[in-house]
Amino acid sequence: MTVTLLSGALGAEIHNFDLTKVNKENFKTLNDLLLEHKVIFFRDQQLSPEQQIALASLFGPLETHAYVKGLNDYPEIVRIIKKPEEKTQWGEGWHSDVSYNQKPTKAVILKSIKIPPVGGDTVFANMELAWDTLDEKIKDKIKNKKARHSSRGGAFFLDKFKAMESNGNDDEYSHIHPILRTHPETGKKILFVNWTYTTEIIGMDKNESDEILKYLFEHQARLDLTCRFKWTENAVAIWDNRSVQHYAIADFFPGRGLGYERIMDRIAIEGDNPQ
Secondary structure (H helix, E strand, C coil), X not given: CEEEECCCCCCEEEECCCHHHCCCCCHHHHHHHHHHHCEEEECCCXXXXXXXXXXXXXXXXXXXXXXXXXXXXXXXXXEEEECCCCCCCCCCCCEXXXXXXXXXXXXXXXXXXXXXXXXXXXXXXXXXXXXXXXXXXXXXXXXCCEEEEECCCHXXXXXXXCCCCECCCCCCCEEEXXXXXXXXXXXXXXXXXXXXCEEEECCCCHHHHHHHXXXXXXXXXXXXXXXXXXXXXXXXXXXXXXXXXXXXXXCCXXXXXXXXXXXXXXXXXXXXXXX
16 A cells, blocks of 8 residues: 655545455554545545445445435435536535534545546645634634534535436525534544535624635635545545535536536445534
8 A cells, every 4th residue: 555645735545455345354544544634535446336335334324415316226325417518516616515414424435437538626625724724813703603504405406417316305404513623533623614504603793704704715725725636437535524625626518618427426424513
């Protein structure tokens, strides 16, 4: 096994590592890599749906998505499809997966099925570094505050993505979480708000809340906090959703002559109540 760092902020590509060989006895190696690098990447992985589920189950109980129907035989796996004629992509915009849940996702395993010849990269940002590099005056203002996270309802996840099938639910979910959370395994401090789902800071008037959130969102997207992964078919990304955000770039769309299809299989592990 060899490790190649993707940036100085986070992310590593792991070579000569067969994810189908991970089991309870050697799982600690994989988990330690994840905790250290926050997002880890593996190429040329021949993971079947059953093997992807088995791998994810080593991390903990699996989620089913609130709005999107999973595969018929594997409801825990959401197949993310961008059709060639679509100009947007599921996961576009900075976010931490399902932060609107009472127990936001712990980790995600994403496997590429069909990849465009150019474009469609995913960018990740380190929210531990985002907190560490935040202005001290802002830290003092928000360190004991909480923020509301909202799912915005089923239409937000499905209206623009015609190949994604609804499970029939359109309820909106909303939960309040600490802005500064502590990683349950490492004890590190994490800036836990995101552009897609965080709507307000509790206990502030709207103008101040909007102003501070805008500042935080821009800070979280600083390029020096990020890494970027160029997908190939049968590549796998595993990220610690507690300490990173990500952004699926939709830069392969009609109008630029780049109308390609992109297909990914996503499985998520249930997290805990942010503290």
